[in-house]
Amino acid sequence: MQRIQNDIKSGQFQPVYLLYGEERYLKRQYRDKLKGVLCTPDDNMNNHFYEGRNVSVGEIIDLAETLPFLAQHRVIFLDNSGLFKSGGEQMAEYLKVQNESTVLIFTEAEVDKRSKLFKAVQAQGCAVEFAAQDENTLKRWVAGILGREGKKITENTVLLLLSKTGTDMENIHMELEKLICYCMDREVVEPRDVEAVCTTRVSNHIFDMVTAIAEKRQKDALELYYDLLTLKEPPMRILFLIARQCNLLLQAKAMKSKGQSNKEIASGLGVPPFAVNKYLSQASRFKSSTLRQALTRCVEAEEAVKTGRMNDVMSVEILIVSVFEEAEDGR
Numbered sequence: 001m002q003r004i005q006n007d008i009k010s011g012q013f014q015p016v017y018l019l020y021g022e023e024r025y026l027k028r029q030y031r032d033k034l035k036g037v038l039c040t041p042d043d044n045m046n047n048h049f050y051e052g053r054n055v056s057v058g059e060i061i062d063l064a065e066t067l068p069f070l071a072q073h074r075v076i077f078l079d080n081s082g083l084f085k086s087g088g089e090q091m092a093e094y095l096k097v098q099n100e101s102t103v104l105i106f107t108e109a110e111v112d113k114r115s116k117l118f119k120a121v122q123a124q125g126c127a128v129e130f131a132a133q134d135e136n137t138l139k140r141w142v143a144g145i146l147g148r149e150g151k152k153i154t155e156n157t158v159l160l161l162l163s164k165t166g167t168d169m170e171n172i173h174m175e176l177e178k179l180i181c182y183c184m185d186r187e188v189v190e191p192r193d194v195e196a197v198c199t200t201r202v203s204n205h206i207f208d209m210v211t212a213i214a215e216k217r218q219k220d221a222l223e224l225y226y227d228l229l230t231l232k233e234p235p236m237r238i239l240f241l242i243a244r245q246c247n248l249l250l251q252a253k254a255m256k257s258k259g260q261s262n263k264e265i266a267s268g269l270g271v272p273p274f275a276v277n278k279y280l281s282q283a284s285r286f287k288s289s290t291l292r293q294a295l296t297r298c299v300e301a302e303e304a305v306k307t308g309r310m311n312d313v314m315s316v317e318i319l320i321v322s323v324f325e326e327a328e329d330g331r
Helices: 002-010 024-038 057-064 089-095 116-124 135-148 155-165 169-182 191-197 202-214 218-230 235-257 262-269 273-283 288-306 312-322
Strands: 016-020 047-051 074-079 102-108 126-129
Touching (some): 002 024, 016 024, 016 116, 024 074, 024 102, 024 169, 057 089, 089 116, 116 126, 135 155, 135 169, 155 169, 155 191, 155 273, 169 191, 202 218, 202 235, 202 273, 218 312, 235 262, 235 273, 235 288, 235 312, 262 273
Parallel strands (some): 016 102, 047 074, 074 102
């Protein structure tokens, strides 16, 4: 990221940039920074935008070879082209002889670092990974945004916010905008404000649902399921998230039994460090055998839907009612 900042400051740009990773907010921010200095507003002759996997590599190369019209650069933006997963060989070869007046800017969610195109970008330009930010970075970022609006927030309230939003900065930013408007006349953002206006992620609903199942609160578990259906969440996605939660709990139990630290468990599970204790607490309510059986039943439920033996809504409902009947404190 610092390299991009340096290029912007110096006005000396790489022929190709690759912005990749799961952090959408930062990717968009840095793409827009490059756009702001490379592109003239309303210049439809030299600025080009492509999105999706149906892009023609030959067409892009022909365009890249065309000299800019009354401008210093021709800038081509490609979002989620998929070329860094497959089909990027022709583009990789082109980068070796790229027209020096053209700047290519790729924004990708996933890349294969072994691909010829990824290696070509590394050799000829600049590849920057935008990974999920750690807890301390997010806490400083949240405090900074609120501070610029003349508001304060305690660390515990930030953690409550992050427990609802997850680590996705785009999602956090949207929830902060809601909080700022809601707390318009007050200086301090309080936990009750977060509870009042911040949207809980679907994965949090799944977490609460699994907790309800563990505590034999069948009615509460089903109500959470019906709430998700009301929110237009597809039953098969809910099933996937239940299976994912069971898998995470099984991994958490295994890592805890091996004496791994919370930091190691967070890294292994791919969850924020502040969420580890919640996962460990929930995992302790289940036997490992129960969780493995739950995963098996999730697969069976999916198969029942795909083979037409049961509709998707009922399949997940039966799973919720039956799969954790043996749930109890486990080791």
